[in-house]
Amino acid sequence: MAAAGxxxxxxxxAQRHVLWLRAAIIVVVLAVWEAVAASGLLFRDVVPxxxxxxxxxxxxxxxxxxxxxxxxxxxxxxxxxxxxxxxGVVVGxxxxxxxxxxxxxxxxxxxxxxxxxxxxFPIMIMWFGVGPGSKVAMGVLSCFFPIAVSAxxxxxxxxxxxxxxxxSFRVTAWQMVSKIxxxxxxxxxxxxxxxxxxxxxxxTLLAETKLSNRGLGYLIIQAYSVFDMPRMYALLTVLFVLxxxxxxxxxxxxxxxxRGVD
Amino acid sequence: MRRAFADTRxxxxxxxxxxxxxxxxxxxxxxxxxxxxxxxVPRPSQIIAAIPRIIVEEDVLDRFLQTALEAxxxxxxxxVVGIGLGMLLFRFRLLRLATETWVAALAxxxxxxxxxxxxxxxxxxxxxxxxxxxAAGLSPVILKTVEGFAGTxxxxxxxxxSFRLTNTQLxxxxxxxxxxxxxxxxxxxxxxxxxINIVGxxxxxxxxxxxxxxxxxxxxxxxxxxxxxxxxxxLVSVVFFFCAERIERWLRPGx
Numbered sequence: 001m002a003a004a005g006x007x008x009x010x011x012x013x014a015q016r017h018v019l020w021l022r023a024a025i026i027v028v029v030l031a032v033w034e035a036v037a038a039s040g041l042l043f044r045d046v047v048p049x050x051x052x053x054x055x056x057x058x059x060x061x062x063x064x065x066x067x068x069x070x071x072x073x074x075x076x077x078x079x080x081x082x083x084x085x086x087x088g089v090v091v092g093x094x095x096x097x098x099x100x101x102x103x104x105x106x107x108x109x110x111x112x113x114x115x116x117x118x119x120x121f122p123i124m125i126m127w128f129g130v131g132p133g134s135k136v137a138m139g140v141l142s143c144f145f146p147i148a149v150s151a152x153x154x155x156x157x158x159x160x161x162x163x164x165x166x167x168s169f170r171v172t173a174w175q176m177v178s179k180i181x182x183x184x185x186x187x188x189x190x191x192x193x194x195x196x197x198x199x200x201x202x203x204t205l206l207a208e209t210k211l212s213n214r215g216l217g218y219l220i221i222q223a224y225s226v227f228d229m230p231r232m233y234a235l236l237t238v239l240f241v242l243x244x245x246x247x248x249x250x251x252x253x254x255x256x257x258x259r260g261v262d
Numbered sequence: 263m264r265r266a267f268a269d270t271r272x273x274x275x276x277x278x279x280x281x282x283x284x285x286x287x288x289x290x291x292x293x294x295x296x297x298x299x300x301x302x303v304p305r306p307s308q309i310i311a312a313i314p315r316i317i318v319e320e321d322v323l324d325r326f327l328q329t330a331l332e333a334x335x336x337x338x339x340x341x342v343v344g345i346g347l348g349m350l351l352f353r354f355r356l357l358r359l360a361t362e363t364w365v366a367a368l369a370x371x372x373x374x375x376x377x378x379x380x381x382x383x384x385x386x387x388x389x390x391x392x393x394x395x396x397a398a399g400l401s402p403v404i405l406k407t408v409e410g411f412a413g414t415x416x417x418x419x420x421x422x423x424s425f426r427l428t429n430t431q432l433x434x435x436x437x438x439x440x441x442x443x444x445x446x447x448x449x450x451x452x453x454x455x456x457x458i459n460i461v462g463x464x465x466x467x468x469x470x471x472x473x474x475x476x477x478x479x480x481x482x483x484x485x486x487x488x489x490x491x492x493x494x495x496x497l498v499s500v501v502f503f504f505c506a507e508r509i510e511r512w513l514r515p516g517x
Binding site: 209217221229240247 | 267273274275277278281282302303356357359360361367370371372374375376377378379381382383454457458459461462465466473476477480485488489492495496499500503504
């Protein structure tokens with residue numbers, strides 16, 4: 001996909017124009033939103049005014065209940081990323097390092113990866129119950145595939161000289177993994193985790209909206225069931241900001257030259 | 263000897279399939295021996311036997327057509343709106359500079375989580391499912407359209423200008439054919455995102471085609487049927503991705 005902003009060098013004047021245009025687009029969008037909210041064209045409260053949404057965000061962020069549910073969802077996602085990430089890296093390294101394993105099993109991962117994972121939720125409920133276990137399992141199932149595919153790709157791109165150097169020093173299998181494979185695969189693994197985090201968030205929260213009594217997904221579906229639209233907009237806004245923010249933060253880790261100078 | 267086997271065309275894939283069958287046989291034996299609870303995991307033989315039953319009794323063909331129709335509407339919207347917006351961003355460079363980062367950010371946003379909002383706006387209907395599919399697949403189509411047009415080799419455009427082509431001719435004869443393979447990559451990605459979300463939302467809101475089937479069978483606690491339906495949906499998805507990939511390779515022989 002085209003890298004954002006990959007349109008060549010921008011002159012300072014053009015940069016100013018870009019900033020002005022961005023500000024203008026935001027103002028127009030907000031004005032149209034406010035006009036639709038005031039017009040009564042849609043059902044009442046479907047498009048609440050910005051002031052109402054702003055107040056709802058304020059109320060949401062001031063409630064301890066929000067942070068309790070946020071921490072539950074965050075813990076589920078972290079658990080999913082830890083289990084799915086570790087499994088994905090191990091499987092990715094195995095498949096990337098061994099041509100036979102790749103030819104035997106990689107097509108399973110490649111084609112199962114993009115299937116809709118939420119349909120496995122009934123099975124996860126039967127296996128892990130209706131509590132956080134099934135939500136973590138959904139997250140694991142979601143994030144395993146992109147991380148495994150990315151780690152396998154990264155493994156194949158490791159400079160063969162590095163692997164030969166390791167073998168010439170007769171390092172153990174664990175040392176090969178910790179001293180050569182993992183450091184050389186940093187960028188693809190971080191990118192895989194970034195992709196995995198995105199789908200783990202979706203998998204976990206969708207599971208929470210389907211069957212749960214805690215977590216951000218539960219709060220969203222609860223707001224829907226009582227038709228508290230400002231609260232739903234507030235939750236979705238906070239969720240989008242958090243998701244995009246965390247994604248961008250992990251993306252920075254993958255970019256060379258962003259680490260602090262030792 | 264091992265290396266020679268690893269290099270054969272059908273050897274490793276056959277091992278992959280054989281190990282899958284072995285795992286299923288092991289599962290069957292463990293359930294039969296009572297090691298794994300048969301009320302939680304049905305026997306693979308029961309699941310396989312349930313597939314013809316759900317195909318006949320649950321109107322799977324109708325459900326498949328319903329999901330396919332939703333995917334078709336979403337893909338039409340993606341083609342018209344996504345490619346249209348992509349062309350707009352390519353045509354106006356300043357607009358592209360200002361908004362491309364936002365479009366890329368949208369790609370990483372969990373759009374499907376907005377389904378309760380779509381339910382309020384469009385109701386519990388096929389429109390909600392189509393619109394979620396459309397929203398989920400929009401970013402790659404826009405970004406790849408821009409990339410396709412922007413990646414047209416300058417020498418081709420210079421040749422066109424030297425022939426004094428009008429802007430319309432330049433677009434039809436040079437820009438569009440040069441961008442088409444990349445645009446198709448975007449459409450394939452967009453359609454895959456749309457398809458995943460369409461089946462997912464069908465399951466979540468218990469409406470529509472194949473996704474709803476799984477939900478209904480799970481609520482009836484028809485375990486072999488649920489596992490069979492999930493297997494069927496996964497199979498349909500895999501065939502869909504496989505076909506999309508083959509079509510793309512056919513359109514981009516040098517890929």
